[in-house]
Amino acid sequence: QMKKYCTTIRVIVHTQMKILRRRQKKAHIMEVQLNGGSVADKVNFARDHFEKEIPVGAVFAQDEMIDIIGVTKGHGFKGVTSRWHTKKLPRKTHKGLRKVACIGAWHPSRIQFTVPRAGQKGYHHRTETNKKIYRMGAGYAMKDGKLVKNNAATEYDLADKSITPMGGFPHYGEVKQDFVMLKGAHSA
Numbered sequence: 001q002m003k004k005y006c007t008t009i010r011v012i013v014h015t016q017m018k019i020l021r022r023r024q025k026k027a028h029i030m031e032v033q034l035n036g037g038s039v040a041d042k043v044n045f046a047r048d049h050f051e052k053e054i055p056v057g058a059v060f061a062q063d064e065m066i067d068i069i070g071v072t073k074g075h076g077f078k079g080v081t082s083r084w085h086t087k088k089l090p091r092k093t094h095k096g097l098r099k100v101a102c103i104g105a106w107h108p109s110r111i112q113f114t115v116p117r118a119g120q121k122g123y124h125h126r127t128e129t130n131k132k133i134y135r136m137g138a139g140y141a142m143k144d145g146k147l148v149k150n151n152a153a154t155e156y157d158l159a160d161k162s163i164t165p166m167g168g169f170p171h172y173g174e175v176k177q178d179f180v181m182l183k184g185a186h187s188a
Helices: 039-048 080-084
Strands: 009-014 029-034 065-071 076-078 119-121 125-137 141-143 146-148 179-182
Touching: 009 039, 029 039, 080 119
Parallel strands: none
Antiparallel strands: 009 029, 065 125, 076 119, 125 179, 141 146
16 A cells, blocks of 8 residues: 555664663664655565664765754753843842843833743754764674774774774763764764
C-alpha cells in the first residue's frame, strides 16, 4: 500500500547509547525522510534495513556541508536585563531598576510582542547551518589480535595516534567509536 499511495517515506531511527561513554541510557529517537529513487525503492530500502545498524559513513561524506540541530544552554526564568540586555535604570529608581521603563503607549491598550518581558532564557531549539565535515574517522578495531587506535593520522602526519587528546575529552573520556569532525562550535 505504501508503494501505491505514498509520496514520501520516512523511517524512525534511534541511537545506540550503550556504545557511548555516557550516563544516559535512553536512546534518542528521530524520524528521517528517505530521498532518492522511486517510492518502491525507498520502501525496499527501509524494509532491508529494519533493526539494522546504519553507519554514519552511509549518510554523510567528507567535505559535505550539514546542518546541526541542538538545544542552547538553559538559564531558567530571567528578567529583562539578562534576557534581552535592556539598559538598567538609574540607581534611585522606585520598585527596582532591572526593568523596562515603558512597556508601551496607552493605546493600543495591549502590550506588543516586541516589548522585552521577563521569562525563559536558554534551553531553546536551534538549527545551525553549513557546518563542513572535516573528517570521517573510524573507531578502534581489532587487527591480527591487536587493537588498532590509528584514526588521527593524515598523509602529512604519519604518526600512529588516536583522535583523543592526552587525558581524554573533558566530561566524556576516550573516543572509541566512529566519529565526525566538524568545523566551528556547536550547541549540541
